[in-house]
Amino acid sequence: MGLDFSVIPKYLDIVLIGALWTIAITLGAAVVSFFGGIFLAIVALYAPAFVRWPFRVFSFLFLGTPLLLQLFLIYFGLVQIGIDVPAFVAGVVGLGLHFAVYNSELFQTSILAVDKGQTEAARTLGLSRMQALRTVVIPQAVRDVIPPIGNNMIALLKDSALVSVIGVSELTLSAQRAIGSTYRPFEFYVLVAAIYYIINLGMEAVLRRVERRIQASR
C-alpha cells in the first residue's frame, strides 16, 4: 500500500478544527504564561519572604516535573477534590503556568537589567515604587525580553500537543482520530506537521513585527 494523499480532503475539516483548537490553546496559554510570568517575576523580586516562598516552591514544582504530569494533575486531580475544570481550561492553565515559570526567569533578569536611573527619574517625579515599576521598569523589561519570550511561545505551541492526553481535540488528537478511521498515519502526520509549521511561521511573523515596532523605543 503506497502513499495516498487523496484520503485527506474527506477529513480535512476535522484536522482544521483541530488546528483551530491548537491555536486557541496556544494563544490562551501564551497570555497566561506572559502575564503569569510578569506576576511571578515581581513576586520573586519584590514580595516579602512569606509570600515569596510559597511561589518559589510552586515554581520549583512546575520546573522540576513533567508537563504531562501537571496536566493530569490539574485535570484529573482537581476533579477528585471537587473542582471540575473543562479539559480546554485545564490545558490552557497547565500549559500557561508551566511556561509562566520559564518566562518569569527571563522577566526577572530583564527587570534587574533596566538602568537604575530609570527608577530614580520616576521616583524623583513623585511616582511610588509600584507606579515606577508598572509604568517605567516593566514596560522596558518586557520590551527587552521579547525575543526569548517569543521562543518560549513557539516551544509552547509545540507542547500544546500534550494537551491531547486530557482529551482536547487539538491538532494532534484530530489527526490520530482521522488515522484511526483511515489507517493512513504517514499522510496525516505529514499534513499535521505542515500545519504546525505554518502556525509557527505565523507566530514568527507576528514576533518580527513586534520587534520592529519596539525598535524605536530603545
Add this chain to the structure above:
Amino acid sequence: MSDQKPFIDIRHAQKSFGTLEVLKDISLQVDRGQIVAIIGPSGSGKSTLLRAINDLDPLTGGEVWLEDKQINKTLPHRQYEKHINEVRQEIGMVFQHFNLFPHLKVRENVTLAPKMLKGLSDDDANALAEEQLTKVGMIERIDYYPSQLSGGQKQRVAIARALAMKPKVMLFDEATSALDPELVEEVNLVMKKLAEEHMTMIIVTHEMSFAESVCDRVLFMDQGVVVEEGPPEVIFRNPKSERTQHFLRNHLAAAG
C-alpha cells in the same frame, strides 16, 4: 541677605556609605528664587548632597527642610512613602545622563507624572506638555522617541518633564557634563531662562563661566565639606581658600 526663613534649609547634613563619610556636617540655606552653584572635584560629595535634598540618598545625620516641611523626617514606612512622594513632586531633578524614559515618546515622558499624580485629563496633560516643550524649544519633537534625539535635545526634554510637575525647586546634577561641547549652550540657555523666571535652583556644575553668569552664590565643596562659599565674583575671581584657588587653577588648565 533676606531676613525671612530660608526656602531650602539643609542643617548639619551628614552622610556615610558604610565607613566612608561623604558629607561632613554641611549646612546650606537657599532663599526663594535664589540660584546656587555647587562646584568641586569629582568625588567631593556634590551629587550626594543634591540627592539628599529629595531623599534619593537619605542622610545619615542632619535635616533637610523645604519651606516649613522637613523632607527627611522619620516616619513609619507607609507614611514616609506617601510623604516623600508628595515632597518629590515639588522638587524637579535633572540628571547628567538625562534618564528619559526610552519606551515613551517625548510627549508621554512629559505627561506621565502629571497624569498619574495630579489626575490631569488627556487634553490638559497635552496642553501642559506643549507648553513645557515650547519653553525648552522642543515642541517640534513632541512625537519623537528619545532615541531619535541628540543629547542636548534629550536634556531639554528632561527639563520639560521636571517642569511639568510645577516644582518649587530645580536640582541640576551636571546637566551638561555628558554633552558634546557644541550641545552645551542650548541646555544652558534653557537654564538661563529659568533663572530669569526666578526659579529656585541648585546647580552642580563644572561650567565655571555659566555658574558665574547665572548664579547668586557659589559653594566650593571638597572631601565632603563646604570649603568656601560666596558670590560668584568672589569665589571665581578672588577665592580666599588655598584649596579653592588650587581647584580653579587646575580646572582652568584642564579646560584650557
